[in-house]
Amino acid sequence: MTSKSITLADCREMDARDPLARLREQFELPEGVIYLDGNSLGAMPKASLKRAQDVISQEWGVGLIRSWNTAGWFDLPRRLGDKLARLVGAKAGEVVVTDTTSTNLFKVMAAALRLQKEESPERRVIVSERNNFPTDLYITQGLIDMLKSLGNADYEVRLIDGPAELDAALGDDVAVLLLTHVNYQTGFMYDIGDVTARAHEAGAVTVWDLCHSAGAVPVDLNGGNADYAVGCTYKYLNGGPGAPAFLWVNQRLQESFWQPLSGWWGHARPFAMETEYDPHAGVRRYLCGTQAIASLAMVESGLDTFEQTDMQQLREKSLALTSLFMDLVAQECAGFPLKLNTPVDTKYRGSQVGYEHPGGFAVVQALIERGVIPDYREPRIMRFGFTPLYIRFEDVWNSVVVLKEILQTGSWDQPKFHQRSAVT
Numbered sequence: 001m002t003s004k005s006i007t008l009a010d011c012r013e014m015d016a017r018d019p020l021a022r023l024r025e026q027f028e029l030p031e032g033v034i035y036l037d038g039n040s041l042g043a044m045p046k047a048s049l050k051r052a053q054d055v056i057s058q059e060w061g062v063g064l065i066r067s068w069n070t071a072g073w074f075d076l077p078r079r080l081g082d083k084l085a086r087l088v089g090a091k092a093g094e095v096v097v098t099d100t101t102s103t104n105l106f107k108v109m110a111a112a113l114r115l116q117k118e119e120s121p122e123r124r125v126i127v128s129e130r131n132n133f134p135t136d137l138y139i140t141q142g143l144i145d146m147l148k149s150l151g152n153a154d155y156e157v158r159l160i161d162g163p164a165e166l167d168a169a170l171g172d173d174v175a176v177l178l179l180t181h182v183n184y185q186t187g188f189m190y191d192i193g194d195v196t197a198r199a200h201e202a203g204a205v206t207v208w209d210l211c212h213s214a215g216a217v218p219v220d221l222n223g224g225n226a227d228y229a230v231g232c233t234y235k236y237l238n239g240g241p242g243a244p245a246f247l248w249v250n251q252r253l254q255e256s257f258w259q260p261l262s263g264w265w266g267h268a269r270p271f272a273m274e275t276e277y278d279p280h281a282g283v284r285r286y287l288c289g290t291q292a293i294a295s296l297a298m299v300e301s302g303l304d305t306f307e308q309t310d311m312q313q314l315r316e317k318s319l320a321l322t323s324l325f326m327d328l329v330a331q332e333c334a335g336f337p338l339k340l341n342t343p344v345d346t347k348y349r350g351s352q353v354g355y356e357h358p359g360g361f362a363v364v365q366a367l368i369e370r371g372v373i374p375d376y377r378e379p380r381i382m383r384f385g386f387t388p389l390y391i392r393f394e395d396v397w398n399s400v401v402v403l404k405e406i407l408q409t410g411s412w413d414q415p416k417f418h419q420r421s422a423v424t
């Protein structure tokens with residue numbers, strides 16, 4: 001923190017010097033809204049509307065069934081995967097965009113366990129984190145339950161409470177280490193290379209969930225010699241609500257990637273309509289069934305924005321934004337019961353900042369009513385996501401001004417702000 005107070009003029013100065021400032025105009029951002037929830041649902045690239053119109057009215061409306069070939073629909077999961085690859089340190093031909101993160105986790109976890117079982121059948125433990133995103137744990141539980149009820153195989157989950165417990169958990173009984181690279185609650189970021197090396201040393205393979213990393217922080221899957229990864233495209237990649245997720249498998253494991261959702265889209269010759277499943281030799285084997293083309297098409301508009309910059313430049317701005325937010329909250333909101341839950345050390349920080357507040361849920365609702373949109377996560381966590389593609393330093397200033405007012409007046413503590421909807 002600087003000794004001199006930070007002013008609005010300082011923030012405007014940072015915007016004036018920001019090499020990424022020009023990208024903001026490519027997004028549809030409603031007047032009067034400061035959108036700090038790009039970590040949950042990214043904002044809409046203006047190009048998405050045109051792309052959606054084309055895919056519906058032309059490719060579907062006019063092209064009809066011909067569009068599978070003429071509009072490139074059939075190849076879309078792989079082609080988008082190649083575009084996404086460079087954002088996560090992957091090679092062309094290693095990534096597909098398809099299905100949901102949850103579904104892809106199921107495929108990857110099953111394939112990883114299967115391969116481990118061939119090599120070291122005694123390894124029956126999956127290590128993960130207690131505060132991992134719940135779907136990662138639920139999918140793992142579902143898979144374990146299925147293997148137990150149908151295959152009589154006893155797998156178990158070992159949950160750690162934070163990175164300090166990792167090494168002790170990586171015993172010689174561990175098959176898979178399943179971690180989310182950037183934690184959704186705290187924004188803590190693991191070092192993929194370092195953790196993967198420790199897991200490999202212990203004989204485990206790694207599954208990385210990149211939901212809060214892809215498009216948010218630099219990721220180097222191949223540089224870190226990771227094994228498997230999944231992630232979504234509707235957060236920092238701005239692919240649109242419920243847009244298909246991605247799945248990455250290290251090339252050295254691609255041929256042994258044998259997944260249980262062996263639908264016809266993963267077949268070597270889907271239109272030969274053969275009776276027996278025979279997986280495709282390349283990345284198509286990660287697919288299951290017919291793809292959500294309209295949704296996939298919009299993922300491309302999100303990815304195209306990233307072609308105009310690189311992850312290093314985005315990282316610099318992201319850290320400048322999150323640091324500014326932390327400094328301003330410390331400067332303006334000292335004295336309120338706000339507890340920072342995000343690493344101050346930039347080496348371990350993703351692109352979000354979280355604070356616990358006893359009335360966290362209501363404070364977030366009060367912020368939303370004032371046009372500042374973060375989100376709320378149990379327990380008590382107010383989560384502020386900073387998307388360097390479209391957030392300005394001035395936005396950071398203005399959001400802290402509103403937060404301070406809400407805390408100072410106590411306006412958040414009204415019954416209407418305590419009402420819960422289905423989605424927080």
Ligand SMILES: *Cc1c(COP(=O)(O)O)cnc(C)c1O
Pocket residue numbers: 100101102103133135136180184209211212232245
């Ligand atoms: C958002 C998120 C998911 C979401 O999974 P879906 O299948 O898209 O609902 C999974 N894992 C993590 C870590 C997430 O942040």
